[in-house]
Amino acid sequence: MRTQVAIIGGGPSGLLLSQLLMRAGIATVVLERQTRAHVLGRIRAGVLEQGTVELLRRAGVGARLDREGIVHEGTMLSTAGGMFRVDFKARIGEVVTVYGQTEVTRDLYAAQDAASATILDEVSEVALHDLTTEAPYVTFQRGGEAQRIDADYIVGCDGFHGPSRQAIPRDKRTEYERVYPFGWLGVLSRTRPAAEELIYANHPRGFALASMRNPTLSRYYIQVPLTDRAEDWSDAAFWDELRRRLPAEVAEGLETGPSIEKSIAPLRSFVTEPMRWGRLFLAGDAAHIVPPTGAKGLNLAASDVHYLSEGLIAAFAGDGAALEAYSDRALTRIWAAMRFSWWMTSILHRFPDQTDFDQKIQEAELRQLETLASAQAAMARNYTGLPY
Ligand code: FAS
Numbered sequence: 387m388r389t390q391v392a393i394i395g396g397g398p399s400g401l402l403l404s405q406l407l408m409r410a411g412i413a414t415v416v417l418e419r420q421t422r423a424h425v426l427g428r429i430r431a432g433v434l435e436q437g438t439v440e441l442l443r444r445a446g447v448g449a450r451l452d453r454e455g456i457v458h459e460g461t462m463l464s465t466a467g468g469m470f471r472v473d474f475k476a477r478i479g480e481v482v483t484v485y486g487q488t489e490v491t492r493d494l495y496a497a498q499d500a501a502s503a504t505i506l507d508e509v510s511e512v513a514l515h516d517l518t519t520e521a522p523y524v525t526f527q528r529g530g531e532a533q534r535i536d537a538d539y540i541v542g543c544d545g546f547h548g549p550s551r552q553a554i555p556r557d558k559r560t561e562y563e564r565v566y567p568f569g570w571l572g573v574l575s576r577t578r579p580a581a582e583e584l585i586y587a588n589h590p591r592g593f594a595l596a597s598m599r600n601p602t603l604s605r606y607y608i609q610v611p612l613t614d615r616a617e618d619w620s621d622a623a624f625w626d627e628l629r630r631r632l633p634a635e636v637a638e639g640l641e642t643g644p645s646i647e648k649s650i651a652p653l654r655s656f657v658t659e660p661m662r663w664g665r666l667f668l669a670g671d672a673a674h675i676v677p678p679t680g681a682k683g684l685n686l687a688a689s690d691v692h693y694l695s696e697g698l699i700a701a702f703a704g705d706g707a708a709l710e711a712y713s714d715r716a717l718t719r720i721w722a723a724m725r726f727s728w729w730m731t732s733i734l735h736r737f738p739d740q741t742d743f744d745q746k747i748q749e750a751e752l753r754q755l756e757t758l759a760s761a762q763a764a765m766a767r768n769y770t771g772l773p774y
């Protein structure tokens with residue numbers, strides 16, 4: 387089999403890249419390890435930056451998002467001193483849209499099907515070859531058969547655990563990592579959301595987040611030790627702990643119900659540089675991971691795909707400059723989001739080894755955010771998304 391761009395990974399990065407390239411007349415093949423049902427069963431991100439919304443519209447998958455997405459003009463933060471709001475719209479004239487990653491992926495699959503895209507799922511033993519030549523190729527198993535795809539370019543959209551990043555020689559890659567000493571226990575429930583907007587809570591018992599997917603589907607998280615397992619938490623125990631960490635006036639009115647999804651996500655900050663090796667390019671979680679505190683993961687995948695699709699489209703038209711610049715251009719925005727996600731995580735969580743001094747600094751950071759318009763504008767700028 388031969389194509390122009392072979393994409394490894396059928397998550398949001400891979401599907402969005404394939405959609406944008408196909409709309410520009412470039413042939414793609416997407417290789418996905420899991421079944422489509424498995425990919426669509428993942429509960430991940432919930433908040434889209436405006437840049438992501440506009441990119442999805444340009445990709446032709448904005449219709450349902452525009453109908454069902456919920457625009458939020460600000461967010462609430464809760465501390466020992468009470469709850470306060472950061473008004474994105476008032477501070478910088480920007481907003482975010484609440485629309486689950488699962489729905490983004492569903493819309494992308496539908497659009498790719500309508501475009502008769504070649505998406506090969508349930509592949510295994512994916513291996514990348516001859517990346518530093520002009521004739522790279524991918525081998526894999528599917529349906530018990532060994533197969534090969536020759537391509538002009540290969541893009542690794544295969545997430546943190548995929549083979550693409552590892553295909554770059556270890557001495558050619560620099561990796562930066564911070565692993566956080568806690569995880570997020572997340573619950574999805576068919577209940578009315580706790581509030582109109584998201585609530586990020588800093589509490590002595592640990593961080594909590596009240597989010598949502600739509601007016602009848604809520605998404606909640608609480609910080610838990612890395613030693614916890616989701617099966618150790620009954621629904622009742624989760625709701626009790628969440629109530630303790632949310633402001634009393636919110637906890638009183640909390641609608642609870644059976645969890646329809648319950649899982650623990652570890653938190654890490656991770657970047658690999660460069661995001662290219664010969665004719666292999668990396669995009670999304672294959673190249674970087676952020677703690678979900680800043681709602682950046684999916685949004686960074688979108689800006690990578692924006693830059694990379696521009697570069698590939700120009701390269702196939704004879705101008706390779708944007709493709710040459712891809713890694714540096716993407717990493718500039720990635721590191722800005724890394725900083726913001728680290729900062730949000732550092733001011734909202736309880737760290738097992740934190741000192742009294744650390745605690746006072748955290749309180750001072752939160753007080754600045756509560757009382758300084760310039761601090762709120764800076765947070766709003768980063769949360770709603772830095773320009774592409
Ligand atoms: P993905 O990991 O989504 O997709 C990679 C795809 O590659 C997968 O479908 C995988 O099956 C496939 N793949 C892997 N190895 C392969 C192989 N060998 N061959 C073929 N295919 C292969 N972000 C937020 O903004 N907010 C959140 O609340 C949030 N919560 C998260 C919770 C969890 C548990 C995780 C893991 C991530 C979370 N994220 C969150 C980040 C998440 O949304 C990612 O940023 C987003 O999924 C990135 O999309 P992709 O780059 O496509 O990677």
Ligand code: PHB
Pocket residue numbers: 430431432433584595597598605678679680681682
């Ligand atoms: C979510 O709704 O899943 C969500 C929202 C904001 C975050 C993290 C997760 O910062």
